[in-house]
Amino acid sequence: MNPTVLFVAVLISLVTLALLRTTGSKRLLADGGYIEGVETTTREKPAGILRWITTVDHADIGLLYLILATVTGLWGGIDAMMMRTELVTPEATVWTAETYNALFTVHGTTMLFFFATPVFTGLANYFIPPLVGADDMAFPRVNAIAFWLLPPSLFLVRAGLITEVIAKVITPLGLPTRALFAIEPPAIGWTMYTPLSRAATNPEVDLFLLGLHLSGIATVLAASNIIVTIFTERDSSVNWANLDIFSWTMLTASGLIIFAFPMLGSAMIMLLLDRNFGTFFYSLEAGGAALWQHLFWFFGHPEVYILVLPAFGIVSYVLPKFTGRKLFGFKFVVYSTLAIGVLSFGVWAHHMFTTGMDPRLKASFMAVSLAIAVPSAVKTFNWITTIYNGKIRLTAPMIFCVGGISTFIVGGVTGVFLASIPIDLLLHDTYYVVGHFHLILVGIIVFAMFAASYFWYPILTGRMFNQRLARAHAWVSIVGTFLTFSPMLLLGMMGLPRRYAAYPAEFAPLQQVSTVGALILFAGVGMWLWNMIQSYRVGAVVTDADVWDLRETGQFSREWEWFERKLSRK
Ligand code: HEM
């Protein structure tokens, strides 16, 4: 059967099943998930470390995700700073070219799979139950499993460096270390293109693929949990029309995960078989290089929306709180989220305009790629209208939202240029692409995370952070982001290809500006970390739940009410 027909058939049957279940006589009640007639008991949580490794509480698991993501984010950030250090001079003098190749591979992989995705899963875990009026996620144990699969996957993906450190530590003890030294950091890029990834002899590449596979399973488990929670655990007062925008975007992103990640998983299994069992899925003669790119980007493009939709959600959620008005065009923000979700599966080949694909196919992918800019623009206009004439309060989360919108506009518009085939032929695989996606990934995604970390800090810790330092952090981050990534757009237009440790001397000044920008960004991260830790220790204890004066404008939302109940119980 034609795969598209099959795909549509599966989709239709899933929707029909879902409808049958909700409209039939045995309707699933959105009642918080208690089964009548069955007694439920609660137990005290054990103390200390045991609490954290045995917990199935959504808030605890949410915190675990956030802590893990902080560690991985810093680790990926150190990779980035090492790359920027190398790029200060045109020659590859600081690290070797091999190390540089490994650095951009692990940087990209760590940031996308082990930092960005877990941050949003963590926030979803913590805040979706209170936002939808449930007392926990639908499957608390699955929730814990999904989290605990991540540290071993991270270990597998980053084994090259970790095993080398272990080997160096145990060498003096006279223990055998050859196998440990043989595992070198992978240098195949986060896109794992064949034939390189197929031919690489480094055994770490297999561990890398297995690790990513494991993290994919974890991600799919977490996404299923989020979907089921939103569908079945809602309080009776929460319906689709008043479901908050953050939950809407998490729901859509989780739907994308369910369709996209299994594709990556299958593609990687075939690559593992090719590498280890002599199969020919990706043999050059059979057009394997193009096959990998198709399979990878069928996952890869939706993946960028899996990351950006929750960020859109946070911006849409936090922005109205500090402009004193409702989100303008709530319905359209939801519709555009769903539209992006569907369209994101129809644009993948815009990453392949420079391959020998049929030009007629390329043209259709160009058309859909340009079309996906429309719902993104709808959101941007809604945000601007929400700010317009509002009673603006420039708190740290607000500055991050406004900064995120501005960097997203630049990042998004540069994407529209890339979506145009003739322009992409010139800019593909140059620094322009790196500038484009970082303006979005750092610009709006990381900014939304910072906004959320400040906005919800009182709920997460029961204390208040240092607001002046936070506002300074926001401004520093905006300057740092533009300073780091705009020069890359210029470097790309001048023709500098990406993923090289060395480059012709004429590009040095712009590269150095970019490194200065990165240092500023990194300093900002230091300010954030200091604020988070120090305020947790000595910040003012919150006694009134309405920290942000949200009652005044009728925006004291469910998670704050939940927090208020928690405070009054103390
Ligand atoms: C306005 C909508 C967007 C359009 C039209 C667009 C278009 C494109 C195109 C055509 C490319 C391929 C460039 C090339 O390799 O020659 C690309 C690359 C990329 N874009 Fe976008 N983009 C959009 C939004 C986004 C968003 C929201 C994200 C991230 C959340 C993103 C992340 C990326 C990444 C990571 C790559 C590079 C992948 C790689 O080669 O490693 N883009 N974009």
Ligand SMILES: [Cu+2]
């Ligand atoms: Cu894409």
